Amino acid sequence: MKYIPVRHHWRWVSAGVIAVLALALAYSLAKNPNIGWGVIGEYLFKALTLRGVLVTIELTVIAMVIGVGGGVILAIMRLSRNPLLGTVSWFYIWLFRGTPLLVQLLIWGFLGALYPRLFLGIPFIGVVFADVPTSSVIGAFTASILGLGLNEAAYAAELVRAGLISVDPGQTEAAFSVGMSGSLTLRHVVLPQAMRVIIPPMGNETISMLKMTSLVSVISGTDLLTQLQRVYTQTFQIIPLLLVACIWYLTLTTVLSIGQHYLERYFGRGTTREVRQQVALATGGAETLIGAGVGAMSDQKLGEDHR
Amino acid sequence: MTTSEAQSQGEANAAQGANGMPMVVAEQVWKSFHHLEVLKGIDLRVERGQVVVLLGPSGGGKSTFLRCINHLEKIDAGRLYVDGQLVGFREQGGKVYEMKGSEVSRQRAGIGMVFQRFNLFPHMTALQNVLEAPRYVQHRSLADATEEAKTQLNRVGLGDRMSYYPAQLSGGQQQRVAIARSLAMHPKLMLFDEPTSALDPELVGEVLAVMTKLAQAGMTMIVVTHEAGFARGVADLVAVLDSGIVIESGPPKQVFEDPHNPRTKEFLSAVL
Numbered sequence: 001m002k003y004i005p006v007r008h009h010w011r012w013v014s015a016g017v018i019a020v021l022a023l024a025l026a027y028s029l030a031k032n033p034n035i036g037w038g039v040i041g042e043y044l045f046k047a048l049t050l051r052g053v054l055v056t057i058e059l060t061v062i063a064m065v066i067g068v069g070g071g072v073i074l075a076i077m078r079l080s081r082n083p084l085l086g087t088v089s090w091f092y093i094w095l096f097r098g099t100p101l102l103v104q105l106l107i108w109g110f111l112g113a114l115y116p117r118l119f120l121g122i123p124f125i126g127v128v129f130a131d132v133p134t135s136s137v138i139g140a141f142t143a144s145i146l147g148l149g150l151n152e153a154a155y156a157a158e159l160v161r162a163g164l165i166s167v168d169p170g171q172t173e174a175a176f177s178v179g180m181s182g183s184l185t186l187r188h189v190v191l192p193q194a195m196r197v198i199i200p201p202m203g204n205e206t207i208s209m210l211k212m213t214s215l216v217s218v219i220s221g222t223d224l225l226t227q228l229q230r231v232y233t234q235t236f237q238i239i240p241l242l243l244v245a246c247i248w249y250l251t252l253t254t255v256l257s258i259g260q261h262y263l264e265r266y267f268g269r270g271t272t273r274e275v276r277q278q279v280a281l282a283t284g285g286a287e288t289l290i291g292a293g294v295g296a297m298s299d300q301k302l303g304e305d306h307r
Numbered sequence: 308m309t310t311s312e313a314q315s316q317g318e319a320n321a322a323q324g325a326n327g328m329p330m331v332v333a334e335q336v337w338k339s340f341h342h343l344e345v346l347k348g349i350d351l352r353v354e355r356g357q358v359v360v361l362l363g364p365s366g367g368g369k370s371t372f373l374r375c376i377n378h379l380e381k382i383d384a385g386r387l388y389v390d391g392q393l394v395g396f397r398e399q400g401g402k403v404y405e406m407k408g409s410e411v412s413r414q415r416a417g418i419g420m421v422f423q424r425f426n427l428f429p430h431m432t433a434l435q436n437v438l439e440a441p442r443y444v445q446h447r448s449l450a451d452a453t454e455e456a457k458t459q460l461n462r463v464g465l466g467d468r469m470s471y472y473p474a475q476l477s478g479g480q481q482q483r484v485a486i487a488r489s490l491a492m493h494p495k496l497m498l499f500d501e502p503t504s505a506l507d508p509e510l511v512g513e514v515l516a517v518m519t520k521l522a523q524a525g526m527t528m529i530v531v532t533h534e535a536g537f538a539r540g541v542a543d544l545v546a547v548l549d550s551g552i553v554i555e556s557g558p559p560k561q562v563f564e565d566p567h568n569p570r571t572k573e574f575l576s577a578v579l
Contacts (some may be wrong), residue, residue: 138499174420175428176415178419179444180412180444270472276494
């Protein structure tokens with residue numbers, strides 16, 4: 001017996017409409033002289049652009065390392081039974097989440113106006129190990145790192161805390177019952193399981209950090225966008241150079257998304273989701289949709305607490 | 308229990324403290340959560356090598372008492388000794404000091420616990436679950452800890468499931484891994500908190516079989532369970548907890564067939 005599948009006539013209609021629109025858009029882009037494909041080609045791999053890309057990557061990586069490290073510490077402080085640590089963590093998050101990143105970057109950039117000199121020593125008795133002008137220690141790059149990293153720590157702290165809380169308390173009890181200490185339990189049992197919940201929104205954070213690095217232009221950074229801005233204020237090739245920036249940001253974001261996929265898979269090992277997917281692969285795939293749907297949902301829920 | 312098995316496997320208890328002291332002594336143990344009093348003066352003695360089954364209606368305090376024995380809950384009043392030592396506290400010069408976290412961990416390492424919901428570490432294979440504590444709490448070498456884990460997994464009949472993650476195992480298999488995880492620390496006392504309540508009926512038997520074997524091997528065990536068959540067949544002593552006190556205790560035959568307390572009769576007729 002031969003089964004005749006359901007015909008999807010409307011799929012053909014919608015495909016036709018989308019094809020026409022896509023063609024029209026492609027045509028308008030290709031034929032528009034204001035885009036300046038030649039300029040894009042010229043600047044896409046120019047040394048100046050590549051230097052900007054490198055700085056953007058450096059800023060993203062270092063700021064995220066500070067952000068995640070600080071976030072883990074803040075989250076653990078927040079959940080600890082020591083009331084002082086909890087309050088300090090709460091205050092930090094309140095302060096850094098409650099003020100705009102742009103303002104924070106400006107303050108770090110102009111720190112010299114607030115504290116002209118930095119001292120390292122013992123206060124009140126006059127022992128000084130170092131005494132230097134602020135501007136010599138905190139340049140544009142350091143200020144960018146501090147601004148982006150310390151701000152990110154406040155957001156990351158909340159993500160990590162959500163992840164830690166999501167782990168079943170029975171896990172901690174089981175670990176305690178075989179004699180594991182609090183810190184061993186945290187490192188070997190709770191954090192690895194929390195990672196499964198933390199990774200997807202942290203991927204979002206990394207991707208938005210990549211783009212937030214462009215804000216450092218206000219304290220004369222040397223990232224991708226700032227470099228290109230400097231060029232187009234002289235040459236007025238605004239749109240082509242902005243498109244060059246977009247192409248690079250899109251490329252980097254794609255690379256990050258792929259990395260995120262593999263990280264998620266690693267930290268998802270042994271979970272029902274993975275097992276379900278294995279079963280689904282064996283039986284034909286219907287279950288995979290459920291697994292993916294759950295993943296996307298938690299992704300959204302944790303990502304919504306965002307600027 | 309056969310003598311030869313008891314000698315070969317009663318390793319921990321016999322070797323460590325044949326000082327004649329009971330394994331567990333509870334004297335007037337009180338515990339409340341906020342304003343709810345859950346334990347109102349528990350008295351209980353568990354001798355070395357004994358299997359004690361705690362029975363009673365839910366909310367009677369069985370699980371709470373069990374969790375007090377390895378200090379997952381801190382008692383409010385009374386004294387609780389395991390192997391002659393206060394649990395969670397240190398007695399010095401007539402004063403009782405609360406223990407630091409590291410001391411509590413050391414005490415817990417000698418007391419195994421099996422949970423109703425298994426609580427296996429889901430990101431580790433069966434083998435990794437079992438070798439975790441020998442490796443990182445006792446700081447044994449990886450080879451040594453692995454050897455220990457394999458021995459214990461074979462003992463619960465899961466030698467062929469070592470590389471499986473918990474989610475790939477049945478409930479009964481998971482609970483047996485959890486038992487192996489506790490046994491790998493060579494505990495002198497094993498606590499079981501409703502170990503078969505979360506299992507499908509056809510999987511209960513395999514877990515009870517492992518527990519019976521363990522009891523025959525001379526392990527001191529305190530078991531919270533509703534499995535009357537296990538209590539009758541394996542327990543040396545049955546204690547009935549209701550409203551935070553032990554209302555009746557004695558050999559299973561006496562408690563099941565000739566209970567003194569009317570509340571016990573009521574409870575037994577409801578569950579049997």
